[in-house]
Amino acid sequence: MESNAPSPSVLSRLLNEWSQTADDASVDALIAANAGPLPDSVLTSIGRELLAAHRNRLAPVRVAYLGPEHSFSHQAAVLRFGETTDLCPVATIGAVFESVAKGETAYGLVPVENSTDGRVVDTLAAFARFAGVDDHPVRICGEVPLPIHLHLMSAGPRSAVRRVYSKPQALSQCRGWLAEHLPQAEALPESSTAAAAARAKTEAGAAAVGGERLAVEHGLTILASEIEDNPRNVTRFAVLGTEPAAATGDDRTALLLRIPHEPGSLADTLAVFARHEVNLSLIESFPLPGGEPGYQFFLDCDGHADDPAIAACLRSLGRVAKSVTVLGSYPRERN
Numbered sequence: 001m002e003s004n005a006p007s008p009s010v011l012s013r014l015l016n017e018w019s020q021t022a023d024d025a026s027v028d029a030l031i032a033a034n035a036g037p038l039p040d041s042v043l044t045s046i047g048r049e050l051l052a053a054h055r056n057r058l059a060p061v062r063v064a065y066l067g068p069e070h071s072f073s074h075q076a077a078v079l080r081f082g083e084t085t086d087l088c089p090v091a092t093i094g095a096v097f098e099s100v101a102k103g104e105t106a107y108g109l110v111p112v113e114n115s116t117d118g119r120v121v122d123t124l125a126a127f128a129r130f131a132g133v134d135d136h137p138v139r140i141c142g143e144v145p146l147p148i149h150l151h152l153m154s155a156g157p158r159s160a161v162r163r164v165y166s167k168p169q170a171l172s173q174c175r176g177w178l179a180e181h182l183p184q185a186e187a188l189p190e191s192s193t194a195a196a197a198a199r200a201k202t203e204a205g206a207a208a209v210g211g212e213r214l215a216v217e218h219g220l221t222i223l224a225s226e227i228e229d230n231p232r233n234v235t236r237f238a239v240l241g242t243e244p245a246a247a248t249g250d251d252r253t254a255l256l257l258r259i260p261h262e263p264g265s266l267a268d269t270l271a272v273f274a275r276h277e278v279n280l281s282l283i284e285s286f287p288l289p290g291g292e293p294g295y296q297f298f299l300d301c302d303g304h305a306d307d308p309a310i311a312a313c314l315r316s317l318g319r320v321a322k323s324v325t326v327l328g329s330y331p332r333e334r335n
């Protein structure tokens with residue numbers, strides 16, 4: 001019987017022809033020209049996978065993420081780097097930074113902030129720790145906004161659930177639902193949603209909160225779907241790397257500022273952004289290391305550090321702040 005499926009050699013020719021000249025912008029162009037029948041989301045996945053497969057054949061890439069497999073960090077890594085990339089699960093967010101810093105992996109994926117729950121403390125703590133190290137090579141070179149849908153899953157029935165495990169951020173994103181629908185259950189922390197699912201599989205009376213794929217992989221039953229308190233729940237991941245990303249005209253810059261611990265110092269700092277007409281999209285205060293009095297601040301602003309306006313703003317900041325660390329400039333992704 002004749003098959004309509006292209007042979008592997010046709011596929012690899014296709015792969016070569018399209019991806020030899022293609023880059024990330026080509027995937028966007030593919031979507032812009034899409035007249036069906038495939039939906040944009042499918043075409044985006046195909047384009048990205050082709051590109052990733054070709055790049056990996058030329059120079060294999062390793063990427064660290066908070067595992068185990070099928071965590072949201074894993075999903076973000078697949079979205080950004082494709083299934084053919086060597087995706088390496090590690091146990092903590094700090095270990096993702098270490099892996100990139102030591103050159104064990106070229107990139108890392110870490111969650112930075114969630115639209116319901118706010119900042120991810122472990123990530124900011126790692127940035128704060130590494131920013132103090134001279135010549136530290138880890139920087140942000142991209143972002144991945146990922147819609148987060150949370151499901152309650154268990155090996156037993158809902159009436160038997162006494163403990164609900166997940167990463168604290170995921171538990172917090174559905175704390176209203178848990179309080180209303182499972183008031184008898186104790187919410188307990190795990191190192192990731194994927195680790196929580198593994199535990200729910202073996203522990204009687206335990207359930208996990210995580211992504212749909214985890215239930216499939218661990219043979220758990222979904223007891224309640226989409227339990228996130230905010231239906232537009234999105235987590236923004238940072239892509240860590242050691243090479244700076246070039247300016248695209250639609251970029252974001254992440255900064256860590258240490259400012260004098262005295263009245264008016266934060267106001268003076270913010271006035272610099274206003275004077276240079278630079279828009280801020282995030283500001284988070286964070287304690288200084290070693291219990292020193294005062295705070296350090298994480299800020300995201302629109303633009304690239306190489307843009308003249310941002311470069312001038314950074315020079316002025318250098319005059320009011322004790323230290324200014326550019327954590328990275330990278331293309332903005334819209335979700």
Ligand SMILES: O=C(O)C(=O)C[C@]1(C(=O)O)C=C[C@@H](O)C=C1
Pocket residue numbers: 066070071072073074111114120148167169170191192193194235
């Ligand atoms: O535990 C996971 O699955 C993760 O990838 C971590 C993480 C986070 O810490 O924010 C990522 C996305 C969701 O917000 C929940 C958990």
